[in-house]
Amino acid sequence: MKTRINYYDIEHESNMFAVPTFTRDEVVEHDNEQQLENYIQTQRDLHGFSYELREDKFMGYDYISGQGGIKLEAYEPEDIKDLNE
Secondary structure (H helix, E strand, C coil): CEEEEEEEECCCCCCCCCCCEEEEEEEEECCCHHHHHHHHCCCECCCCCECEECCCCHHHCCEECCCEEEEEEECCCCCCCCCCC
16 A cells, blocks of 8 residues: 655744644555554654544544644555656
8 A cells, every 4th residue: 555644743933823734745655554553653743743643533634743743645646747748
């Protein structure tokens, strides 16, 4: 399976009403959900907090940390335009 991991973090020097913003993404290939979960729990947000699984998808996030969250989606390879044609 391939999954796109979208990371959202609260930027440094934000106020108390800050909302996490998209900071990066990556595509990972894994054999099962446990392997994916183990990988995500080794990752850290911009402030060094680890991510924890949320069964209730808190505010749309599959995983949350002290200062951010992760949204998962199945990876579908995009159509790439070939500019050489």
